[in-house]
Structure formats: structure tokens, C-alpha cells
Amino acid sequence: MTIERLSLNPATLRVTGGPVPVRRSSTLFDELRVSPDGQTIATRTIGRAEDVCLLSADGRSLRRLTSDRFRNRRPAFTPDGRRVLFYSNRDGAFRIFSIALDGSGLRPVTEPGSPQYLYPLVSPDGKLLAAGSYDGRLTVRALSAEPDGAPVASGPPIAEFQARFAN
Numbered sequence: 001m002t003i004e005r006l007s008l009n010p011a012t013l014r015v016t017g018g019p020v021p022v023r024r025s026s027t028l029f030d031e032l033r034v035s036p037d038g039q040t041i042a043t044r045t046i047g048r049a050e051d052v053c054l055l056s057a058d059g060r061s062l063r064r065l066t067s068d069r070f071r072n073r074r075p076a077f078t079p080d081g082r083r084v085l086f087y088s089n090r091d092g093a094f095r096i097f098s099i100a101l102d103g104s105g106l107r108p109v110t111e112p113g114s115p116q117y118l119y120p121l122v123s124p125d126g127k128l129l130a131a132g133s134y135d136g137r138l139t140v141r142a143l144s145a146e147p148d149g150a151p152v153a154s155g156p157p158i159a160e161f162q163a164r165f166a167n
Helices: none
Strands: 003-005 020-024 027-032 042-047 054-055 062-064 070-078 083-088 096-102 117-122 128-133 136-147 151-162
Touching: 027 070, 042 083, 042 128, 054 136, 070 117, 096 117, 128 151
Parallel strands: none
Antiparallel strands: 003 020, 027 042, 042 054, 054 062, 070 083, 083 096, 117 128, 128 136, 136 151
């Protein structure tokens, strides 16, 4: 797989120039997310191992944050860029976890027994977490921070939306 970088005109959001290869690898990657400072890409591997990885923006450095038998998916940076949120089945059901960029401090963000939350997205101010679930709901939860800065969902959902599809 080849990961490529495209230059964008910030005013028009149009691509300027052709793709530039950043990394070539036999490993398949998915769900690439750029850090707030633009220096790091969070991604996940695809295959028997589904691990969350960090790739330097220049493609020279690749490091796994998780390396286990669980399905670790949809990495997303916190607004301060110090942690990555992702959803995983490491407790038997999918829920959201966070991990520091050095691979330390793996912590649950959502509590056991909560709905199987997927696709975490943190608000720009870091105070809200939006996540989907298998039953088509989008849930918004308040986030608070542990002393080390790790986010944790607190209180009941602030809002829930049920997806409805027209025929």
C-alpha cells in the first residue's frame, strides 16, 4: 500500500499538484487522521491484526500504539494532540479507549455495559464526545479529564439521535 500526500490550497481546498508518496509498505492501512499540529498521522492496520499506529507526516517513522489480538479501530486525536481515541473490543464489546502518543496510559473512555460505541469524535474544545452505535444512534456525551489528561465520558448522554432512512 502507498500512502500519498496531496497539497491543498487552503482558500479553495483544491488540490495543487500531484500526489507525493509518503510511505510504501506491504501493510494495509485504513482510517488515516492527521494530528492537530500536522506532524503525525494516526491510522490502523487492516488484516488479522487491527492495531492503532502513528506515522510521521514525512513517512519515515511508523510505531504501533496497540499490538494485540483485539480489533482497534477508527483512531482520532484529542484536540490537544496528546492522546488518541479509538474503539476496541478488548472488553468483549466495542467501547471507546484512549492512549497516550508514547503508548502508555491505555484507558477506557466509556464505561462497561454502555452501548457499543463506535467512531469516536471529540469536539474542538475537548468537552464533548460524539459516537455512533450499532443500532444507528448517534450519542453525544460530556467529557472530563483525568489528572493525567486522559478523557473519560461522564454523566448520561446529553443528546441522542436515531438514524432514519427513507426508502
